[in-house]
Amino acid sequence: MTEVRTKKLINAPEDIIPQMIAGMVSAHPDILTVEGPTGRAVVAVDGPRDGKVGIVIGGGSGHEPAFAGYVGRGLADAAAVGNVFASPSPEQIMDAARAVDGGAGVMFLYGNYTGDVLNFDMAAEECEGMGIPTRSVQVIDDVASAPKERQHERRGIAGDFFVFKIAGAAAEHGRDLEGCYAAAQSANANTRSMGVALTACSMPQTLKPNFEIGPDEMEIGMGVHGEPGIRRGKVEAADVVTDELLEPILEDMGLKSGDRVAVLVNGLGATGQLELYIIHRRVAEVLGEHGIDIHHSWVGEYVSSLEMAGASITLLKLDDDLQMLLDTPCRTSALTVAG
């Protein structure tokens, strides 16, 4: 199996990121534009405004629609787009930061990976040097990636979706940098995910599976870059898998009857909505049994892993403020919340 090269519709591998960005802008010129010399800062056409906190998200490519798909009015003002699975560079992040700076400071949001932390921190230092106040939020939703005592080490996976959405809405409501940061951190503290992978993904440069997984195996807790998870075993029925993903989330969050959540059942790539909805059915069933209320659900591909087969489940525990921010309208290529 590892001998077969994965087929992809790309041109030269070294051109994929610029060509993807060109494709996004050509598809959504009413929402997106590119600013700065690196060509890697995708900026909302009508997002950044004087006096509004600038929201910059970013990370490696291969997770489409993350990250640039979440750029637009009411959500992120810009995304810094790295190479496949590689953090954007400080220069690329700075292009984004400069484009969104409206005098009220800039907030960076990204998944908690060494590479992203290093690069965004360098950019943040540069901003501070220029007199632009910044705040950084590392999303840490993946319960499979570290125990609760070391939750600050956890990876960011599909929970990006909720944390970005909340941060964008907070900024849209005109909150100041500390207010936006507080909202984003509240979302981050109340978001948990866990995923399962069924097949490997392949980098466009190698077209070879990133890792080996048996023809009847799944990996519970695998990361969105194919980082090993916590258990490998035979593929099981959707309900069994769903329970195995959901249980640690419920436990980690200490959810109880009467709580309200938003749900994201996220496809990693090759797994389609037919399967994702079967998973959501079970999620809703289990939450119902626990007396936990679903405020809103999203089911589809929101933070992908190239063409990996698999899925993840994310819960965001809501309070009134988070709920209001979640419901705040936004218009991006990947998510429209209508007013």
Added chain:
Amino acid sequence: MTEVRTKKLINAPEDIIPQMIAGMVSAHPDILTVEGPTGRAVVAVDGPRDGKVGIVIGGGSGHEPAFAGYVGRGLADAAAVGNVFASPSPEQIMDAARAVDGGAGVMFLYGNYTGDVLNFDMAAEECEGMGIPTRSVQVIDDVASAPKERQHERRGIAGDFFVFKIAGAAAEHGRDLEGCYAAAQSANANTRSMGVALTACSMPQTLKPNFEIGPDEMEIGMGVHGEPGIRRGKVEAADVVTDELLEPILEDMGLKSGDRVAVLVNGLGATGQLELYIIHRRVAEVLGEHGIDIHHSWVGEYVSSLEMAGASITLLKLDDDLQMLLDTPCRTSALTVAG
């Protein structure tokens, strides 16, 4: 390769459709409900209204978000959901028709396949017998499936997206049955698609690839159920493939400088947005060279083929009425057009 079983997150294969429907309704209770004894009619919560033409779409499953993902205010009032790749039955379609009948007649829209035609025609006969006037539109966008002289024999693929959207908007604007039918037929006559497949999909019942395709091959013109296309060859660069898909569309439609189109670059399953945007980039480039204006683009999975890798390109040639209808707000789980 055919020996390996495709991994899917499902429970018992015979339960997948009811469980998928349960999942959809549990995820989008504000948009969707199920009506009728077959359990296969997914109905818009606030779609059907007295005096409004009822819009019923449908077809086999495995194309998610088609069809039930397009049910909601401003688009379809109901979808009849068949088994994987199999038309819904007349009874299932009747559940949908009864749910949406508001006294102004019902319009059925579906892809042009023998099975769908037979079943929807039986339902239409039954409606007429009950005094519900009906009109049926078979979507025929796939230029690869028959030559222009026999275009009424063409298959319906991703072009469903545009034809359904236009029909739903026409009904939302209060047009009568003939008016809705005229708008849908106008969309149908102005929509053309062509696709390429890189890998096979597997039925949930067999978990075996539906057809054989070499590890370095692609099939141009393949249908959304894996029906053979018009040319098999080595996988080529995205731009080359895009040109091969786009050329017959442009030629068939006779598009010329100054024309306005909407674009859909649709993923079949395993092919992600990174690749789809690279394709859109080239589509925009070629249309630009021809002086053809893009009014709006959608890029993502809109009519899928289980986990098949591949993509299709669809163009809808717009006049003022089609453009107005395309821009009309709608709210469904798969498509929100904000007002």
Added chain:
Amino acid sequence: MTQIDSAFLIRFFRLASEQLEADRSYLCKLDGAIGDGDHGTSMALGFAAVVERLRRPLMPEPPTPDAILTEAAKAFLSEVGATVGPLYASAFLSGAKCLAAGPLETRQIGTLIRAFADGIRTRGKAETGDKTMLDVWYPAALAAENACGDGAALADILTAITEAATAGRDSTGPMIASRGRAARLNERSIGHIDPGAASAALILSVLPEVIL
């Protein structure tokens, strides 16, 4: 069995259903080549639904042959839809008409087969030579009628049916499809057995076991 009566039909649906279930993936594979790979599933589900329906009480009690075929049509159609739902529903309804006056002699099986074929043709508008299930149903009907008219023994009539069905199935290989999903392939459908013809031959292949 000497009559095509209710017992015959019940036994027929049960054995056909078992046969189709056993050959589900073979039929799916045939359909994968020139169609969408679901034919085995639709046929197996459809016949299973019929068998399931016939297990429950039917009016009149005991049910008449035409009541059985009418219920079979409904059960098949409402279970699978698909292309084969309407076609086999029409086949069974047409068979119901042909048995409305009461049971036939077993030797007259060709009459029932022709009724099925006519039902399929009326609904689907195909003709023999279009590379469909009709390329099995009509030749089988003809072979049965001819053998019956020639005064052949029941066993020989059944052999004639099976042979004609097999030959009909194989005859679809070199044909270009002009109905259904495969019709868009033109020459590329050549060399593939039509899945609907193959399932028709499987259905007919159980007749000896039903009857003898």
Added chain:
Amino acid sequence: MTQIDSAFLIRFFRLASEQLEADRSYLCKLDGAIGDGDHGTSMALGFAAVVERLRRPLMPEPPTPDAILTEAAKAFLSEVGATVGPLYASAFLSGAKCLAAGPLETRQIGTLIRAFADGIRTRGKAETGDKTMLDVWYPAALAAENACGDGAALADILTAITEAATAGRDSTGPMIASRGRAARLNERSIGHIDPGAASAALILSVLPEVIL
């Protein structure tokens, strides 16, 4: 070469770049096992960007060693970002400081290697034993300094470096990662060579060819 000067550095970057490009998929494969499979690509792209940059005119003209390393840092970082961008950028900037007063004797190569290692450590906060590239850079630096201090011949210093680098790389196999992406695997990182250590060993492996 007898001096670690501009010519040395230019040659070093060129040879290292070729080596990393040649071993791109080996490094990706190592990274696939305990990371995300991109390490070979990031390293190859980063060093290629440096070589590309050094082909264009640099200030001052001719460029000083520290100017070269400063530009290398910028080129690498802006090309790849990733984890290795900031780490190697810091390495090169720290090397630039160490060469700011002018070229070193080739025998003092350990001083430059240590400067690189210190730069990486300052930026990434890892220590030896954490299963990272530092498990190659520090042992290599130490081996070079010891051999130099012992008065070893240049060739023997280089051998000491290569041996220490290889041993350092292999030492990461049994370690549990506590930095970077692999740190979340706990025991499951055991038994896999760290990709960053492997690429560090590859970089150091070109030194004999640079110098001799």
